[in-house]
Amino acid sequence: xxxxxxxxxxxxxxxxxxxxxxxxxxxxxxxxxxxxxxxxxxxxxxxxxxxxxxxxxxxxxxxxxxxxxxxxxxxxxxxxxxxxxxxxxxxxxxxxxxxxxxxxxxxxxxxxxxxxxxxxxxxxxxxxxxxxxxxxxxxxxxxxxxxxxxxxxxxxxxxxxxxxxxxxxxxxxxxxxxxxxxxxxxxxxxxxxxxxxxxxxxxxxxxxxxxxxxxxxxxxxxxxxxxxxxxxxxxxxxxxxxxxxxxxxxxxxxxxxxxxxxxxxxxxxxxxxxxxxxxxxxxxxxxxxxxxxxxxxxxxxxxxxxxxxxxxxxxxxx
Numbered sequence: 001x002x003x004x005x006x007x008x009x010x011x012x013x014x015x016x017x018x019x020x021x022x023x024x025x026x027x028x029x030x031x032x033x034x035x036x037x038x039x040x041x042x043x044x045x046x047x048x049x050x051x052x053x054x055x056x057x058x059x060x061x062x063x064x065x066x067x068x069x070x071x072x073x074x075x076x077x078x079x080x081x082x083x084x085x086x087x088x089x090x091x092x093x094x095x096x097x098x099x100x101x102x103x104x105x106x107x108x109x110x111x112x113x114x115x116x117x118x119x120x121x122x123x124x125x126x127x128x129x130x131x132x133x134x135x136x137x138x139x140x141x142x143x144x145x146x147x148x149x150x151x152x153x154x155x156x157x158x159x160x161x162x163x164x165x166x167x168x169x170x171x172x173x174x175x176x177x178x179x180x181x182x183x184x185x186x187x188x189x190x191x192x193x194x195x196x197x198x199x200x201x202x203x204x205x206x207x208x209x210x211x212x213x214x215x216x217x218x219x220x221x222x223x224x225x226x227x228x229x230x231x232x233x234x235x236x237x238x239x240x241x242x243x244x245x246x247x248x249x250x251x252x253x254x255x256x257x258x259x260x261x262x263x264x265x266x267x268x269x270x271x272x273x274x275x276x277x278x279x280x281x282x283x284x285x286x287x288x289x290x291x292x293x294x295x296x297x298x299x300x301x302x303x304x305x306x307x308x309x310x311x312x313x314x315x316x317x318x
Contacts, residue, residue, distance in 0.1 A: 040313070041259045041302065041314050042257065042258060042259040042260070042280070042314070043070070043258075043280050043281060043282075044258065044279050044280065044281045045281050046281060046282060046283055047281060048067075048069065048086070048089060048090045048093050048281060049093070050281050051067050051090075051279050051280070051281035052067070052090075052093050052094060052097060052099060052101075054258075054279060054315055055067055055099060055101055055277075055279050056097065056099055057315055058277050058279075058315065058318060059099065059100070061269075061318055062269050063265070063269060063275050063276065063277050063318065064100075064102070064253065064274060064275065064276040064277070065099075065101045065102070065276060065277050065278075065279055066101065066102040066103070066104045066138060066255065066276055066277070066278045066279065067090060067094070067101050067102070067103055067104065067279050067280075067281075068103070068104040068105060068140075068278070068279070068280045068281075069083065069086050069087060069090060069105070069109075069280075069281060069282050070280045070281065070282035070283075070284040071083055071106065071109040071282060071284050072106040072108045072109050072142065073108045073109075073113050074108060074109050074110070074111070074113060074114070075113050075114060076114075077111070077114050077118070080109070080110050080111040080114055080118060080119075080122065081122075083109045083110050084110050084111075084122040084125065084126065087103060087105060087110070087126050088125065088126060088129050090103060091103060091126070091129045091130050091133055091135055092129070092133070094133065094135060095132075095133030095134075095135070100134070100135070101135060102135070102136045102137070102138050102165075102276070103126070103130055103135060103136070103137050103138070104137070104138040104139075104140055104278065105126070105137070105138075105139065105140065106139075106140045106142055107119045107123065107139060107140075107142070107146075107149075107150055107153060108142055108146065110122040110123065110126070112142075112146065112149060112150070112153075116149050116152075116153060119153060120153045120156060120157065123137075123139075123153060123157050123164075124157060124160070124161075127157055127160070127161035127163065127164050128161065130161075130163055131161055131163050135163070136163045136164070136165065136188065137161075137163060137164045137165065138164075138165045138166070138167065138188065138190055138229075139153075139154055139164065139165065139166045139167060140167050141166070141167040141168060141169050141192065141194075142196070143196050143198070144169075144172055144196070144198050144199075144202060144203075147172070147174070147178075150166070151166065151178060151182075154166040154185075154187070155185060158185050158186060158187045159185075162186040162187060163187075164187050165187040165188030165189060165190060165227070165229075166182065166187060166189065166190070167189075167190040167191070167192055167231070168182070168189060168190070168191055168192070168217065169192055169193070169194030169196070170191060170192065170193050170194060170204070170210060170213050170214040170217055171193055171194035171198065171203040171204050171205075171206075171210060171213075172194065172198065172202060172203050172204075173202055173203065173204065174202070175213075175217065176213070176216070176217065179217055179220060179221070180220070183220070183221070183224045183226055187227075188227040188228065188229055189221055189226060189227070189228050189229070190228075190229040190231050190255065191214065191217050191218060191221075191228065191229070191230060191231060191232075192231045192232065193206070193210060193214060193232060193234070211234070211236050211237060211240075214232065214234075214237055215237070215240050215241070215244075218230055218241065218246060218252075219244075221251075221252075222246055222249055222251070222252060225251060226251060227251045227252075228251060228252055228253075229253050229254075229255045229276065230246070230247075230252065230253065230254050230255065231255040231256070231278070232256075233256055233257070233260050233261045233264075235264075238254070238264065241254070247268070247273040247274065248273075252274070253274040253275065253276050254268055254273065254274065254275050254276070255275075255276040255277075255278055256275070256276075256277060256278065257277075257278045258277050258278060258279045258280065258314055259314040262314060262317035262318050263317070265277065265318060266317075266318055277318070
């Protein structure tokens with residue numbers, strides 16, 4: 001990523017979390033429909049029925065899926081309750097339709113920003129419901145300031161519900177130590193590079209060194225026989241995991257976001273390798289679209305094209 005692209009990505013990440021800008025766009029009858037057109041490539045829709053329907057199509061094509069109701073940093077308890085109830089409704093929808101899915105969520109969507117104990121209480125409810133339907137959960141990782149709280153809650157919940165996994169960011173220096181601890185817990189570990197802007201003294205910048213750290217973390221999971229999800233769209237990473245034969249291991253899977261690298265997903269799937277597609281839904285498409293462009297700035301051209309010509313149904317690309 002060039003210096004110009006990095007500055008652009010950093011600016012987008014800041015805009016994505018600016019509540020005034022987000023509210024302005026969501027309430028604009030001119031701007032919001034345009035953002036919805038662009039987001040359609042990456043977001044399944046605004047309802048759980050939209051997400052489950054597309055997920056069902058992908059399952060029939062041979063993929064595994066993850067589903068998430070988009071949201072984070074909820075600071076109102078009533079909204080946390082609504083988010084928790086939506087996740088439970090999503091789980092029931094999957095259960096009623098016989099759809100095997102992983103359910104992903106941010107703890108700050110269900111109370112972490114209000115009170116960590118509230119997030120713990122709601123996560124227990126969601127995990128219990130998921131277990132009753134034979135589904136698993138995946139806790140996403142958020143800004144480094146929340147890492148200790150997220151891992152603490154995860155360790156408490158996974159001691160009761162082994163169907164709960166957690167995400168680690170390879171970019172943080174602390175992650176190697178965190179991983180060695182988490183290998184003693186039963187849940188799936190999902191490894192991402194990390195999309196958050198963090199202080200330079202606590203993280204590894206995007207570089208060959210970060211690629212090496214990412215592979216090191218995956219290798220530790222594989223050698224420990226631990227369930228691991230390789231959540232990356234990086235061609236360098238995928239080349240190495242294929243060369244090392246990681247995806248031949250029954251405890252390992254590749255996971256990619258809906259609408260990103262569908263050709264690679266199809267290639268891996270057609271070779272008989274396990275691929276999970278991460279599907280999102282909800283009204284927070286502005287936040288999600290900003291992140292997708294920030295992660296890969298050339299996506300801005302795709303976003304503008306979709307605004308002009310209409311939304312792209314990514315399902316057909318798989």
